[in-house]
Amino acid sequence: MERTFRLVVSCPDRVGIVAKVSNFLATYNGWITEASHHADPQAGWFFMRNEIKASSMPFELDNFRIAFEPIANEFGMKWHVEDSNKPKKVILLASKESHCLADLLHRYTDKELNAEIVAVVSNHTDLKRMVDWHNIPFHHVPVNKENKAEAFAEIGRLFGQYEVDVIVLARYMQILPADLCEQYSGQILNIHHSFLPSFAGARPYHQAYNRGVKLIGATCHYVTQDLDEGPIIDQDVIRVGHNHTIEDMVRLGRDVEKNVLARGLRYHLEDRVIVCENKTVVFS
Amino acid sequence: MERTFRLVVSCPDRVGIVAKVSNFLATYNGWITEASHHADPQAGWFFMRNEIKASSMPFELDNFRIAFEPIANEFGMKWHVEDSNKPKKVILLASKESHCLADLLHRYTDKELNAEIVAVVSNHTDLKRMVDWHNIPFHHVPVNKENKAEAFAEIGRLFGQYEVDVIVLARYMQILPADLCEQYSGQILNIHHSFLPSFAGARPYHQAYNRGVKLIGATCHYVTQDLDEGPIIDQDVIRVGHNHTIEDMVRLGRDVEKNVLARGLRYHLEDRVIVCENKTVVFS
Amino acid sequence: MERTFRLVVSCPDRVGIVAKVSNFLATYNGWITEASHHADPQAGWFFMRNEIKASSMPFELDNFRIAFEPIANEFGMKWHVEDSNKPKKVILLASKESHCLADLLHRYTDKELNAEIVAVVSNHTDLKRMVDWHNIPFHHVPVNKENKAEAFAEIGRLFGQYEVDVIVLARYMQILPADLCEQYSGQILNIHHSFLPSFAGARPYHQAYNRGVKLIGATCHYVTQDLDEGPIIDQDVIRVGHNHTIEDMVRLGRDVEKNVLARGLRYHLEDRVIVCENKTVVFS
């Protein structure tokens, strides 16, 4: 893939934003390979993502930032610009269930994810051998009622040590404490094994089975302090019927979970997601 | 379509049910064109539907019933047998939104539904002209806070007068009173414009928009006294994104509603649905 | 819906296109409500669609065109700009099958389509009563082996008389002659009842049944002189199984056909489709 810069912007909507930004890029001969805009008339907010060939620009990101700053200020923009050649550092948290972890590790090894998986943390050791095989550091941090504060302090320390950009809860069955949720706001992705807002909380397939729904799903969302209430990045469903047991649903659901998590993570890694209040704009 | 008898059975599960029933049918040279079985190990319950060529049997339904009764009693069956040539009498309730009504009326005219639509009831007159064109009696029964009891008494009277087998709420925006729900239990189908149990109650597309879900859906279910809580017959979803307004969701949702309601109704008309507690077995 | 101008552009890709166009719009205080870009690196071609609030611009479309012309010339653009308040004139061609026609007419009556349906042409009279009810002129133009040239001359005359912008073959079972295909290139939409390129030509559901596929589909495409080979606008599928007869497939397929045709037509009516060689860019 050719190296690109990704300029991601959101600001109050008004006339001239696109003109100003694209003028800026054209002034420096920036070759736009992909551009996405969205105006939310209800929120009065504007969102934009431009992907520009790095080789077409006369400077690197530090000077890009200096040059763009005045424009950003003029329009009151929240913004960031990223280098596609600088993969984000990702830490995966898992428990005993292997499917999401195995899927992400395979995509990683297969060069499908533009990221660096720096470590895996788990409260069990079941998946250690798989992680070892991929030559990724594995940290066993047991969590129980007594040691919760301590355990998550250790996990927070690992986040810091690895300087992580992204945290992925790959069927990690523990609830992150509020301080970590806040510190890494917009950087923690979870896969919930239901089509939210249906069946939040524990044992969603059991809930789905008992309600007799005809489709089950999975939801990739950012983690906030409100359990299963964070901004949704992606969702998908699969058809089930009266002949499916809970075990069948668990099995069928796994495939949906894997794909939805991988898709959501990909969007995030490519800076395609902008959070706005409790919703997301996803320039897929 | 060749004329068939549809034998629909549910009973506590045990050895020999299929043998007994199929023996019964074979004894009378009954030619089975379609057979569906389901055993629910959790509930310990067995479900069966057989479709038999009427011409292959030596008797009509009254004698069929007499001959089958002892077997049904032996196994403690809930059962019924239907004649495919005797279309069910259906009454449609609608309000102002035309899409579900228009869709069902077109399928009816197009001979897609094996039913007789005996009347349409509405609390508004907007759809009268459309119903008239299909030569179906239209009853305008206005409903407001003051006349509710009266209005639904009139509607109940119409159900009786038309000897309805099936009542379809085709985006009828009123809540049926408990006594009608009970009297016609298992005979009233509703289309709810969300993927239940998400977004029950009013304005589900607004709820979906505000939650930022990435799929919206519709649910066809039997009406019970608990609003939007009845047994689900069918559901489906469609993908939405940040660029869709509430109006877009309403529009996209209409296509899902139409198809899910038509499908659910079809299953019901063909005696493919068996209600078991708050869930359904659908032999689709 | 607020009145908008839709500026649709395609041209060889190079630096500065977006800047130039958005500058142009910003110069005149044009408020962009929706913007879509696409660069095709393989073809070296760039595509853009901007939707601008008409009330934000200081002139009407004639002067818009005069003002934009020099920019278009500079970049070698193919372009057009449309007024959302000027609905396109649509003529529908149908045969005996009613589902697509009924669906489009209902959407039209329901104000879902931003278009004016000026007439329906059919080689049969079966659907006349339905069209009459919608107060749309119905033209019966029988087509048989002997009168083909004559019949299509008459149909071409009707296209001219009604000054049509769009022609929709709503399960019209006749093949348009080459001269009409050419004259109305990019303006004729067809719905083919298979997932093209599978099962082009006659009786696609029979072909699908015989091949034993597990999904059947429909394709909305522009008509060219090569039967079922034109640029595809949209497609969709539905699951089938061994228990579905050809008749079932025909019935299930109807719902897919209706939705795919309506969706494709909507994209076209909103100037969201750009044809490039034998493919389409669809800014949905």
Added chain:
Amino acid sequence: MERTFRLVVSCPDRVGIVAKVSNFLATYNGWITEASHHADPQAGWFFMRNEIKASSMPFELDNFRIAFEPIANEFGMKWHVEDSNKPKKVILLASKESHCLADLLHRYTDKELNAEIVAVVSNHTDLKRMVDWHNIPFHHVPVNKENKAEAFAEIGRLFGQYEVDVIVLARYMQILPADLCEQYSGQILNIHHSFLPSFAGARPYHQAYNRGVKLIGATCHYVTQDLDEGPIIDQDVIRVGHNHTIEDMVRLGRDVEKNVLARGLRYHLEDRVIVCENKTVVFS
């Protein structure tokens, strides 16, 4: 999972088949946990699959077969009965692409597949390390223009040595010779990376890209001597658009391939598939 016997039958359709078979089972107190029937009126053929609790039957499969033989003969049945506790022996053939192989191996390790993967054969060594990690024998059998006959003789020898029941081409890019196709007819599954019959043969994603389709798919089918023409077991699709490159299609398609192959294989392993001419009955 409780141990079951799976009785799979097909025969010319006539009255009394179900009665005879279920009588047979009831005579021996066989507890049916799952029963599926299908009558194909066009072919005049009947299909049936019964799953019976092994513990409810008074004998093992050898005596089951002796007892059932006369019934089978009476109705001219093709039939087999299987023991769920006797997993089928599966050999996987792969090339360089890892996704299907990794997916199947993970499902295998995760106990999702009721099978014994006895070996992996590849014409390359790229995937050896992955296979080794799963403790499955890996055989490197290079194939080129010169050694084809020899190479496939070796592969056929391996099939024999491992006494394989099922052969899975997990993106194995070589064409099996006619004699192997014939010898293992109905036992070789392939995943083709298109929605067949569209884009048979080489480089289907390139074909799909060039045709401009809006959905891409994958097909799991039995291998016959006619390339990509064998009976289809399962298919699925995923939406693509003008913004997807061929590389994107390849990536998106991988997820469809994995799931469709896993699903098709599962059906086969559970004796849910009956081939009838060039089509399948799948009791899913």
